[in-house]
Amino acid sequence: MGKPTGFLDYDRKTGKTVDPKARIKNYNEFHLPLSEKEQRCQGARCMDCGVPFCQSGVMIKGMVSGCPINNLIPEWNELVYNGTWQQAYNRLKKTNSFPEFTARVCPAPCEAACTCGLNGDPVSIKENEYAIIERAYQSGIAGPTPPKIRTGKKIAVVGSGPAGLAAADQLNKRGHSVTVFEREDRIGGLLMYGIPNMKLEKHIIERKVKIMEEEGITFVTGADVGKTQKTKELLKDFDRIILACGASSPRDLKVPGRDAQGIYFAVDFLKSTTKSLLDSNLQDNLYVSTKGKHVIVIGGGDTGNDCVGTSVRHGCASVTQLEMMPKLPEKRTADNSWPEWPKVLKTDYGQEESVAVFGKDPRAYQTTVKEFIKDKSGKVVKAVLMSLEQNKDEKTGRISMEPIVGSEKEVPADIVLIAAGFLGAQSYVAEAFGVKLNERSNVETPKGKYRTDVDKVFVAGDMHRGQSLVVWAIREGREVAKEVDKNLMGYSNLA
Structure with missing residues (x-):
């Protein structure tokens, strides 16, 4: 001490x-x-x-x-x-x-x-x-430290998000030859295109990737495994394969008018801004712009807040963020004691910026969308919102949010961004390798393990555990690396 x-x-x-x-x-x-x-x-x-x-x-x-x-x-x-x-x-x-x-x-x-x-x-x-x-x-002490000895073993990592990068980093340190395949044009996965620049500037990712390259890791971009990159080739050319493709199937809304133009998934909206920013400093106009638009963000989590902050930077006319659940308390309640995660109100950077620009918090609690209204050309112009109330099932104790009849109201909506989370892995990658999915659409493995039911194929990160934090992805990447190393060598000295 x-x-x-x-x-x-x-x-x-x-x-x-x-x-x-x-x-x-x-x-x-x-x-x-x-x-x-x-x-x-x-x-x-x-x-x-x-x-x-x-x-x-x-x-x-x-x-x-x-x-x-x-x-x-x-x-x-x-x-x-x-x-x-x-x-x-x-x-x-x-x-x-x-x-x-x-x-x-x-x-x-x-x-x-x-x-x-x-x-x-x-x-x-x-x-x-x-x-x-x-x-x-x-x-200068964070520079490259390539391994002195190579084992001769080759490992393919599919996906370059935090789980894939962590697995690649650990296995390369062990002396295995690692190739990371990424379907996008830049390395980083969720870190690159899922998190806005103001939270994580992309030169920070590029700085680390350059070091990993100097340490001997090979990165291949534009390789959509299961589509442009054949799985048979990977199974033939590599001793082991790690799937780390993330939970990339966004949860959708099933309400009338959902097919209107101007409704986007949050991840597509955020990616379009980041890519245009990196490619041309937004000069190519190849992004979904909210400038002068009334924006509705559906979802109260970190991604929803990122949509708010990005929309404000675009110069939106207004932004409203819908949260289904009630407003959290300012301080811990008696049933949420330390050291539990504090279920308290958090005002993030995007909400702070909305307050500064529009004079109010963008969040509307216990609110959902009942319907989207289109104009004659098929573009969304309004959203019908409905208030919700909590109901508790006396038998099960389960709490649900139920609509309040007669609470409907129309609000202007030129752009709608759905930030309602993710359901699981995209099925085409799992199908290409023939691995099983569980009831949550994540790749199935024995509890506490990372090996799939397909020989030589392992899985880690959100594709394995479902949508989660970057730090959980890093943990899974490190743990799958240790399991793969032990599977290859009979033992592992990885931490």
């Missing part, structure tokens, strides 16, 4: 953010880091408690508590306080393949489980992680 009284001596402090009205003028990251002196004080706040819940990564009531990849958080918090940045980086990299990603996009379940947060504010773990990894790049 670096400073026994640190949590008493220093208050929690995080870096400032660029003012909403200034940051919406571009698509850049807008978080400003603390100075080294301030960051070291934040490291000192770690209590080095007897049971570090922050790194536990356990499930409580269906929600994760602590870090899913079991980061050695108290250790590198102390090293941050002491200013021993290289040692902090070494400890961080023991468990986390991509701290440059998680330090930006992870919702920080570690902080929610921090013991210091039981009777005060938690340690700013996420910002400590950011400081460690960015200093490592600045000092």
